[in-house]
Amino acid sequence: MGKQMVMSVMSKDRPGIVADITGVIYKLQGDLADLNQSVLCDYFTMILIATFEDSVTPEDVVAAFSHIPSETRLEVVVKEMKIPMEIAKAKRSPETYILTAQGKNKSGLVHRISLFCYQHGINILDLATTLSGDQYTMILQLDFSAVESVDDIRSSLTSCAEEAGLSVVLQHEDIFKATSEITLF
Amino acid sequence: MLRSDHILATVEMIQKENLDVRAVTMGINLLDCRGGVVSETCRRVEEKIGTAAARFVETCNKVSQKYGIPVVNKRISVTPIAFVGAGFDRQGFVELALALDRAATAAGVDILGGFSAQVEKGMTATDREYIASIPEALARTTKLCASINIASSQKGINMDALALIGQTVKDLAEITREQNGFGAAKFVVFCNQPGDNPFMAGAIHGLEEADLVLNVGVSGPGVIARALDRLISARGRENLGLDDIAEEIKQTTFRVTRCGELIGRKVSEEMGIEFGVVDLSLAPTPTVGDSVGEILEILGVDVVGAPGSTAILAMLNDAVKKGGIFASKAVGGLSGAFIPVMEDEVLAAAVGSGALCLEKLEAMTCVCSVGLDMIPIPGSVDADTISAIIADEMALGMINNKTTAVRLIPIPGKEAGDLVSFGGLFGASPIMPVRNVGKSSRFIAWGGRIPAPIHSFKN
Incomplete structure (x- = not known):
């Protein structure tokens, strides 16, 4: 072995x-x-x-x-x-969601979003961010296996992001696979 | 691994361009519901729909929430009802219509289609009773849609049925006069009607289909319009050719269709029902920014109806098909661009300004789906003229081996230029003038059939 x-x-x-x-x-x-x-x-x-x-x-x-x-x-x-x-590897969740957050750059944005994830039992599987001009973009792959209601997360995430001046989109990973990959099923 | 730029392109599509799945339509076979008497048949129909669609709306909502993509309409289509009610009289069909309406309400769906018949070659006594029942059936129900196939490329055009249909459209408008003739908006006449189309008013569960099947209608003219806006502003109009535009439409359609396919397959998986087809049509809604007419204007005509409109629409329709067909395992239904006047605010405005006339619309329907759709005409137009307009459109479909349809709404007591509004997805438009009214009666009076066209020597 x-x-x-x-x-x-x-x-x-x-x-x-x-x-x-x-x-x-x-x-x-x-x-x-x-x-x-x-x-x-x-x-x-x-x-x-x-x-x-x-x-x-x-x-x-x-x-x-x-x-x-x-x-x-x-x-x-x-x-x-x-x-x-x-x-x-087997522990990888089938309930992977992708969160994108975009807004004017200021310090503490990644901390704010990652803290939100931690507080809601969401593990971050992958995180990439880019700064272009004064526009900051974060893309996170999140493990939602411990999340009970996606709707609840969505609404509290929206208010959290609003306070931080971020516009967020939370979508299931399948949507991105469907639109970006040739083989789907 | 998903790439960041792909993720962001999809996010744009979802967030800024109002991507949705227009309709998930559950097809239900009712052929096994015929009982000895009308009341028994009605009971069986309600029971079958009730059982089959019990979890339908709930499942659609669940999947829609999980993926964050709205399913705008949940619909049911059934076996063309003239087959189910074989031998019934006019009153029997009205009873069946009421039963279908109750079943649709109980299932919680938005609309139910399939109050239909197929008479492209000849009419049975039942078909005549069915046609006679249409005005009352649609006036007394709220969720029911009716359609009739009176022509096909294989069988020709049934001109006897056509003559009856002109009068039926008039009667439908008259019986719903208090709602500006809204009844006629729920009835559509077809040539080459598909049996798996999820869009209304023409959805049926064709005789060739399995017991239960799930079809999905994806739309998104708004998504295409924004994608083109973005492409043009990023690369500059002077650096683009129409082939680049066609490519962008194709790729955007691919992404839109994939989302529809994903939602449809998940719903069918959850319900244990066979997945049928994705119908990748550009179906506009009256919402600002969700218009096929707007795409035509972006592509270079200052107003829809100007010369060039037909060529642009041909390219659009073809690019949509190419993108969608690669995206989906099974494409069916109508699959193309729709130009329903009342449901598209840019088309409606072009009618109002006099730029878009009935004859130009007819030409445009040669190169797209579906036909003369949702067009309000003066209530004074006679039945024979309506039949003759339908005949012209049926001929286009018959000769070109494509689906064409007509949904004309003669607005009682109103004339060309008056504004009419049905609200919601049905929209609003000024009434379209009809030229040469009352000059086709000798043609309609012939009856009989226009024979099926030759299928070789095509020039």
Whole structure:
């Protein structure tokens, strides 16, 4: 079965960085599973999961990463996963909603929306925000499996957003799949 | 993984452009409801509809809430009633109409269609009794819609039925004179009527259908109009060609249709009923910004009815079909752009200014669905002239192998230019002038049939 580890890497972006990181894992005979990477204003970040042989420790992996050359030092965190990936994935809720919130930029907007989610038992699965001019846009994927009434959430969300000067739209994930993907059913 | 720009495009569509599902229509077969006597048949009809549609409205509301997309109308369509009431007399059909109206009210639906007959080749004695019952049946009910198929590309036009229908339209308007002849707005005459159309007044549950089926009507002229506005302001009119416009319409229609398909499939899944078709028609509503006429104006005619209107409508209709057909597993019904005058404020305004005349509308119906729809005409127009207008429209459908329909409303006691309003989804418009009134009686008097057209040597 081996040892599953989750790794997070952050550094200044440059060509070849993904090849270097995955090369380290390959050399340690790790088997790569899920991976997510993003570049924000020239800074590179990646979160990835891989399975190693039982003899490999998180410290070994960190040590191997430290040899990768980078303009800024590679920030690496490696943790051994307590719950196997398959079980963690199975917990993904079919009741995923997408919330978009747009408004004039000011500080505290993301905090306000994320606090609202926390107070209503909603877990944030994914969050991306962009600032364009003075317009701030947030897109959140939310787990609604613990929510009893979507209608109640909608109405309290609308008043919360109004206070913050945000216009919000809350829709089931299926709607976006339907309008953006070719295969539906 | 969903991309942010896709998410935001969909959000625009939902938030700013009033995306909705126009109608979820449940088709119910009533052929097994015929009893020995009228009252027994009525009881069985009410019972069957009551059982089949018990959770229908509730389920539509539930799905609509979950997805945050309104389902504007919940409707029922039934087997054309002349088949169900075979052998009944006029009074029997009126009783059946009342039973259907009660069943629709009990189920909580907005409207019920299928008080209908199919007489494109010949009329039975039952069909004649049915036609005679239409004015009283529609005057005494509130949720019932009637339709009749009097022509097809395979069988030709039944001119005997057509002559009766002109008078029926007049009688319908007269019997509902106090409501400005509103009865005629609930009755539509077809050539090539589809059996799976979810839109009213022409929805029926065709004989070819299963026992129960769910059809969805998606609309959204407002969504298309806003998408085009956005495209033109983003890229500049001078940098766009009509092929770019057609592409935008196609892609927008795809997204609109997908939402309708999703809602329809979820409702049918919850109810355990077979999903039929998505009808992807651009059906305007009297709401400002939900107009097909507005799209024509955005695309380049200053007023609907000006030369070019027909060409634009042809392109629009085709682009809508292309986008929708790829989006849906099964497309059916009418599927195209509607131009119902009273239900479209831009068309109504064009009638008021004299820019849009009956003859131009007739030309436009050659390239779109459905036909001369929701047109108020002077109450003084005689039955034969109405029959002859219908005959022209039926001929267009028959020769071009397409569905055409006529819903003319002769407004009792009013003349061309007077304003008439039915309110709600039925809208308002100035009365359309009709030229050459009283000059077609010798044609209508022939009766008989216009034979089916040849299906080869097409030039």
